[in-house]
Amino acid sequence: MGILTPDPTGDLAWRVAWQSSIFRWKFILGVIGVITLLLTFPLFFQTIEKHTGPVLNDWVLNQLPPHDVSIAIFLLIWATAIILVIRARRSPAIFMLFIYGYLIVSLSRMLSINLVPLNPPVGLIPLIDPISNAFYGKSYITKDLFYSGHTSTLFLMFLCLRRPGDRLFGLIGSLIVGGLLLVQHVHYTIDVIGAFVFTYPLYWLGKKIALSGWNQVDT
Numbered sequence: 098m099g100i101l102t103p104d105p106t107g108d109l110a111w112r113v114a115w116q117s118s119i120f121r122w123k124f125i126l127g128v129i130g131v132i133t134l135l136l137t138f139p140l141f142f143q144t145i146e147k148h149t150g151p152v153l154n155d156w157v158l159n160q161l162p163p164h165d166v167s168i169a170i171f172l173l174i175w176a177t178a179i180i181l182v183i184r185a186r187r188s189p190a191i192f193m194l195f196i197y198g199y200l201i202v203s204l205s206r207m208l209s210i211n212l213v214p215l216n217p218p219v220g221l222i223p224l225i226d227p228i229s230n231a232f233y234g235k236s237y238i239t240k241d242l243f244y245s246g247h248t249s250t251l252f253l254m255f256l257c258l259r260r261p262g263d264r265l266f267g268l269i270g271s272l273i274v275g276g277l278l279l280v281q282h283v284h285y286t287i288d289v290i291g292a293f294v295f296t297y298p299l300y301w302l303g304k305k306i307a308l309s310g311w312n313q314v315d316t
Contacts, residue, residue: 100264100268101261101264101265101268103256103258103259103264109189109190109311109312110187110189111187111189114189114311114312115189117310117311119310119311120189120193120310120311120312123193123197123306123307123310123311124189124193127193127196127197127200127307128196130196130200131196131199131200134200134203134204141207142238142241143238145210145211145214145238145240145241146238146239146240148211148214148240149214149216150213150214150215150216150240151215151216152215152216152217152218152219153215153218153285153287155218155285155286155287156286157279157286158218158219158220158279158282158285158286161279161280161282162220163220163221163222163280163281163282164222164280164281165222165225165281166277166280166281167222167224167225167226167281168225169273169277170224170226170247170274170277170278170281171225171226171227171228173251173270173273173274174226174247174250174251174270174274175228176266176270177251177254177255177266177267177270178254180254180258180263180266180267181195181254181257181258184258184259184260184263188259189312190308190312191257191258191259193307193308193312194256194257194300194303194304194307194308195253195254195257196307197303197304197306197307198253198256198257198299198300198303198304198307199250199253199303200303201299201302201303201306202249202250202253202295202296202299202300202303203246205295205299206244206246206249209243209244209291209295210240210241210242210243213242213243214240215240215242215243215285216240217239217240217242218282218283218284218285219282220282221239221281221282221283222281222282222283223237223239224247224278224281224283226247242284242285242288243285243287243288243291244287244288244289244291244292244294244295245275245278245284245288245289245291245292246292247274247278248271248274248275248278248284248288248289248292248293249292249293249295249296251267251270251271251274252267252271252292252293252296252297253296253300254267255267255268255270255271256296256297256300257300271293275289275292275293276289
């Protein structure tokens, strides 16, 4: 089984899935959970901006003169998000995978950001992402560092997508965005690497929670 071919996942139609009471409850709880999470983001991010920590001596960043590549980062992330939304319209499994994966990854990031407070890298150029930045609050956030939310979200989309072409686009996009975040000095190298390391097992945890009881998962 190659990286572009996901593990087998039974994929019911929305109409069939909705007949399951377990699915309905998990759908409602997942949606409420994500809405609640998004509503808490501004307060959380404004709070962590008051924290202080070390400035890391990052060898990779030291080799990269900072450049503003916000547009490329924005286009890759939201192009992948559009693909995910299109696929989820026909696949409740993809929808549930992302909803629960996003909940778990976001909670993990909130914990790790608090446990590993860092000051921003030298030469940071603010990332212009009008959609994501809307959840940060009134001021630009610079200490949302370990681990990278943009990289982890895009990598999670890759893991949730089913079609080889979609997955190839998501995987390449994840790697490119991780690199571009370093070019813009928005994150340290450990933030980007950590996004891949943490998101992969958290996706599997989210999958077990999201699909169990209503969708036959062949592992």
